[in-house]
Amino acid sequence: TLTVKEIFETMDYGPAPESAADALAWLVDQGARFGHFINGEFTAPGDGFDSKNPATGEVLATLSQATQSDVDSAVDAARKAQAKWSAAGGAARARYLYAIARLMQKHARLFAVLETLDNGKPIRESRDIDVPLAQRHFYYHAGMAQLMESELPDREALGVCGQIIPWNFPLLMLAWKVAPAIAMGNTVVLKPAEYTSLTALLFADICRQAGLPKGVVNIVTGDGAVGEMIVGADVDKIAFTGSTAVGRRIREATAGSGKALTLELGGKSPYIVFDDADIDSAIEGLVDAIWFNQGQVCCAGSRLLVQEGIAERFHAKLRARMDKLRIGNPLDKSIDVGAIVDPVQLTTISEMVAANTAGRMHQAQVAVPERGCFYPPTLIEGLAPSDALMQEEIFGPVLVSTTFRTPSEAVELANNTRYGLAATLWTENVNLALDIAPKLVAGVVWVNATNLFDAAAGFGGTRESGFGREGGWEGLSAYTKPKGKTKALEKVTGFSGDGAPVDAVDRTAKFYVGGKQTRPDGGYSKAIHSKSGGLLGHVGLGNRKDVRNAVEAAAGAKAWSKTTGHLRAQILYYIGENLSARAGEFADRIDRMTGKSQGAQEVEASIQRLFTAAAWADKYDGQAHGVPIRGVALAMKEPVGVIGALCADEAPLLGLVSVMAPAIAMGNRVVLAASEAYPLSATDFYQVLETSDLPGGVVNILTGRHAEMASPLASHLNVDAVWSFSSSDLSAMIEEASAGNLKRTWVNNGLAMDWSADHSRRFLEAATEVKNIWIPYGE
Ligand code: NAI
Numbered sequence: 001t002l003t004v005k006e007i008f009e010t011m012d013y014g015p016a017p018e019s020a021a022d023a024l025a026w027l028v029d030q031g032a033r034f035g036h037f038i039n040g041e042f043t044a045p046g047d048g049f050d051s052k053n054p055a056t057g058e059v060l061a062t063l064s065q066a067t068q069s070d071v072d073s074a075v076d077a078a079r080k081a082q083a084k085w086s087a088a089g090g091a092a093r094a095r096y097l098y099a100i101a102r103l104m105q106k107h108a109r110l111f112a113v114l115e116t117l118d119n120g121k122p123i124r125e126s127r128d129i130d131v132p133l134a135q136r137h138f139y140y141h142a143g144m145a146q147l148m149e150s151e152l153p154d155r156e157a158l159g160v161c162g163q164i165i166p167w168n169f170p171l172l173m174l175a176w177k178v179a180p181a182i183a184m185g186n187t188v189v190l191k192p193a194e195y196t197s198l199t200a201l202l203f204a205d206i207c208r209q210a211g212l213p214k215g216v217v218n219i220v221t222g223d224g225a226v227g228e229m230i231v232g233a234d235v236d237k238i239a240f241t242g243s244t245a246v247g248r249r250i251r252e253a254t255a256g257s258g259k260a261l262t263l264e265l266g267g268k269s270p271y272i273v274f275d276d277a278d279i280d281s282a283i284e285g286l287v288d289a290i291w292f293n294q295g296q297v298c299c300a301g302s303r304l305l306v307q308e309g310i311a312e313r314f315h316a317k318l319r320a321r322m323d324k325l326r327i328g329n330p331l332d333k334s335i336d337v338g339a340i341v342d343p344v345q346l347t348t349i350s351e352m353v354a355a356n357t358a359g360r361m362h363q364a365q366v367a368v369p370e371r372g373c374f375y376p377p378t379l380i381e382g383l384a385p386s387d388a389l390m391q392e393e394i395f396g397p398v399l400v401s402t403t404f405r406t407p408s409e410a411v412e413l414a415n416n417t418r419y420g421l422a423a424t425l426w427t428e429n430v431n432l433a434l435d436i437a438p439k440l441v442a443g444v445v446w447v448n449a450t451n452l453f454d455a456a457a458g459f460g461g462t463r464e465s466g467f468g469r470e471g472g473w474e475g476l477s478a479y480t481k482p483k484g485k486t487k488a489l490e491k492v493t494g495f496s497g498d499g500a501p502v503d504a505v506d507r508t509a510k511f512y513v514g515g516k517q518t519r520p521d522g523g524y525s526k527a528i529h530s531k532s533g534g535l536l537g538h539v540g541l542g543n544r545k546d547v548r549n550a551v552e553a554a555a556g557a558k559a560w561s562k563t564t565g566h567l568r569a570q571i572l573y574y575i576g577e578n579l580s581a582r583a584g585e586f587a588d589r590i591d592r593m594t595g596k597s598q599g600a601q602e603v604e605a606s607i608q609r610l611f612t613a614a615a616w617a618d619k620y621d622g623q624a625h626g627v628p629i630r631g632v633a634l635a636m637k638e639p640v641g642v643i644g645a646l647c648a649d650e651a652p653l654l655g656l657v658s659v660m661a662p663a664i665a666m667g668n669r670v671v672l673a674a675s676e677a678y679p680l681s682a683t684d685f686y687q688v689l690e691t692s693d694l695p696g697g698v699v700n701i702l703t704g705r706h707a708e709m710a711s712p713l714a715s716h717l718n719v720d721a722v723w724s725f726s727s728s729d730l731s732a733m734i735e736e737a738s739a740g741n742l743k744r745t746w747v748n749n750g751l752a753m754d755w756s757a758d759h760s761r762r763f764l765e766a767a768t769e770v771k772n773i774w775i776p777y778g779e
Contacts, residue, residue, distance in 0.1 A: 515696020
């Protein structure tokens with residue numbers, strides 16, 4: 001008889017292929033030619049292109065390339081269906097989402113096989129990950145629809161959402177987009193990626209079977225040109241997942257259109273292994289991090305950082321493990337690594353690797369099928385942080401690595417990227433893990449695990465990985481807007497005149513930068529008059545250089561983000577008290593500048609805003625999401641960073657305070673351009689700040705022309721978000737300029753904000769970024 005060891009050593013996997021018969025039969029049933037799914041029906045197939053199985057090269061079906069008129073009909077159908085769908089109520093919508101989830105579950109195997117045929121991913125993955133997670137998203141959001149009226153009473157649907165998704169998780173990305181959108185009462189026009197549209201078309205059939213009202217879900221197929229048509233169409237929102245380059249173009253294309261936008265883009269996520277890690281687990285984790293879906297994963301742990309002491313042993317084990325990976329027929333249940341999605345992507349990967357001359361390369365010593373799109377698991381060790389392959393997203397089964405000595409060096413290396421999607425860290429030391437996790441610039445952090453996803457935990461990135469979250473409560477704000485009608489904002493201009501100074505002394509107000517009053521770089525100033533033409537004072541005109549100085553001061557005041565909510569609350573209360581002590585003086589000034597008697601009310605409301613922000617400073621907490629995995633996802637609220645804001649013209653003090661208070665309460669530093677029409681309340685406010693223990697650089701205030709300061713603020717790489725409530729319409733300019741580093745924007749698009757109402761929650765949300773930290777927890 002054989003010993004266990006002998007069995008283990010002689011045992012080999014036999015192939016265990018899943019049958020493609022049912023999926024191929026389904027394609028044949030559909031005539032193997034597909035039109036679009038518009039207004040609840042499939043259209044007649046038009047001119048199109050072939051969809052191929054990347055593992056074999058065989059044609060699976062012919063898809064139609066949508067024309068402008070197809071896209072228009074889809075948007076029309078979605079528009080016509082939207083009001084009724086939204087009015088039906090959350091409970092009614094929940095039943096449809098639930099029915100869709102049930103039907104997806106019923107046809108789970110068909111979905112999984114079709115996905116594997118179309119995309120090339122191993123059947124184990126489509127069966128155990130993609131398809132169950134897609135169902136889970138519909139179940140979860142059926143619940144969100146159910147709870148919408150009670151839990152989000154102030155929010156309503158955005159309208160029609162254009163959704164463009166990539167080819168790496170075709171059905172799952174569809175679920176991430178469609179489920180929250182329709183749960184909240186939106187209707188959608190979705191475009192799957194041209195390589196992988198088949199499961200989306202099967203999903204369309206499921207919508208029909210579920211009796212989903214016509215027009216709620218519309219699916220059009222085609223390439224990037226169709227994506228562009230959707231971006232340009234009469235939709236209220238664009239949700240995009242794909243490459244950073246295309247995301248940036250969409251940001252530019254939608255600038256100033258008033259369309260809401262969320263972007264989930266690329267990454268170069270670090271995978272950090274400390275010397276006390278459970279090495280075998282960390283190696284298995286890497287298999288999931290970079291060889292899951294052939295590395296074609298936006299949050300792939302593609303940059304390995306190993307602590308020096310264990311680096312040699314770790315890499316040796318890793319190479320040995322790579323040589324045991326099985327690559328081949330994706331329908332074979334014992335396959336680890338399947339096919340690359342398309343020959344084009346295979347070429348991209350091969351060329352990127354071939355162009356690299358740095359480091360040492362190891363390619364898995366395994367049999368790679370000669371036919372089909374396959375690329376061997378690859379490791380490139382010993383790269384420098386600046387090497388192209390350490391910075392560029394490869395989007396293939398290629399891992400790059402380097403080493404570090406200390407935890408702080410690990411953090412520095414990890415954050416040395418223009419992306420900020422995900423990060424993984426391995427250590428047996430809970431103190432170290434929870435010390436490092438908050439320091440990583442990423443929307444998602446996994447501790448002692450990797451590539452975990454669940455509908456209850458938001459997913460999304462920072463920096464050039466895009467903005468917005470999908471999943472969880474935070475994901476819902478991407479598909480809703482505050483209820484209520486909005487009015488057009490009128491351009492506000494100050495008074496002109498040539499009267500005598502109203503006060504005996506004529507002072508020229510400076511800027512407030514880095515806690516000091518500074519002179520304008522350009523040396524220009526502007527006179528501010530009262531309604532009767534009297535001279536109220538002069539203010540400086542900020543230019544590009546002044547903006548840069550203010551941003552530098554704000555960037556330097558990093559320590560503020562690490563202070564406690566309690567301390568920030570104390571300082572905000574103090575600012576409120578100091579303003580209160582001078583209420584009369586501030587009220588007079590506002591009345592003189594505006595020629596109205598709004599001052600007293602504005603000052604009182606400003607004091608309330610400060611106190612409200614102080615109240616929230618230590619209460620706007622994150623959440624702990626229960627996830628159906630042995631762990632908990634801590635949804636931590638972090639400050640966005642440096643926020644630049646063009647303050648409302650019509651409310652000289654309240655407009656500034658309403659922006660500043662919640663932003664600094666959450667730990668941000670701000671650069672504020674005061675009301676252009678009535679700037680003197682802002683310059684008077686310096687004295688209040690100076691006597692309130694606020695560290696220098698946390699709040700920086702400039703005066704001058706909004707149009708001149710907007711562009712340097714919006715294009716500055718050290719600014720993380722730009723908000724504009726200016727009455728000059730700068731929305732298009734700001735959104736376009738923001739595309740450089742893909743900073744967050746909040747612009748008014750010419751719509752008025754009612755400053756007398758308390759919008760603190762909206763400001764708190766915009767002032768924070770949710771980071772989901774997955775930690776082991778429970779059994
Ligand atoms: P892509 O960004 O071009 O494609 C994603 C989706 O956008 C597809 O549906 C495509 O048809 C559509 N699209 C393309 N051009 C568009 C445009 N101008 N306007 C609107 N929609 C447009 O990604 P691609 O070319 O397939 O892959 C290239 C690289 O992008 C990959 O190598 C990878 O680095 C990255 N990528 C990242 C993904 C992620 O999940 N973060 C997913 C797919 C690709």
